[in-house]
Amino acid sequence: MDFDLDVATHADGVSVVTVLGEVDVATAPALRQELLRLITEGVSPPRVVVDMAGVDFLDSTGLGVLLGGLKRVRAKDGSLVLARAEPQVRKVFEITRVIEILPIHDDLDAALDAVRA
């Protein structure tokens, strides 16, 4: 399966999760687990950017994991924002209107500004 995750935590505590490959029913549990780890064990309040530039497929399971992450982050007064998505990935957020809850920033700097705001 074509999937990989990388996490980099900046000096101010903001974590950038870089997701590569396909996010579906087989791979979404790994993303869920990583987000949960950052939210429960990382800096509080959690501030997380999910960089999706390397994601070539994402389905409803992936949307569910990101929505679950947002819910848990908000419960701890933190924030979670998305950055960079290929058109076919952005389309999934648009047709489900999840984009109204979880906007996708066009570049990483804008996402970092938003999560620090």
Add this chain to the structure above:
Amino acid sequence: MGEIELEIPARPEYVSLARQVVAAAAAVEPRFRAERIDDLRLAVSEAITNAVEAHAEALGEGRIWIRCHLEVAGDCIRVEVHDSAGGFDPDAVPSVPEPDDPSRLGFEHGLGIPIMRELADETQIRATDSGTMVELVVYRSASAAPGPDDGAPVA
């Protein structure tokens, strides 16, 4: 013309393989637009994922059958996804609240069927003797498809 049948174990790690086969089956027709193949890949993936999850709930190590029929004259691909996980009532799936509804964040599931209905030109979900059959039809381009909702029965 082209008919392909695929049988996979009802397990998450096989969903990627199956959606790639279905997308490649549509791409045999060179006039199939790349954007429509993306729509097909995602809609089929949602159908197969539902079948995998139904088998997981039924505690069965079942199998899923996928049949693709590329209709060159009809400018479309017709895909059936069959599971044998018992029944499923699509009307029993709670509808997802509007995005501005505070309860919306509680819905981490339930987006698969809306995605299928949005992306496929026709979507039918039917109970069979052993489980559920989902039939999806995707046209090769927006202009090749019948008008919105024409002959697109709501399951």
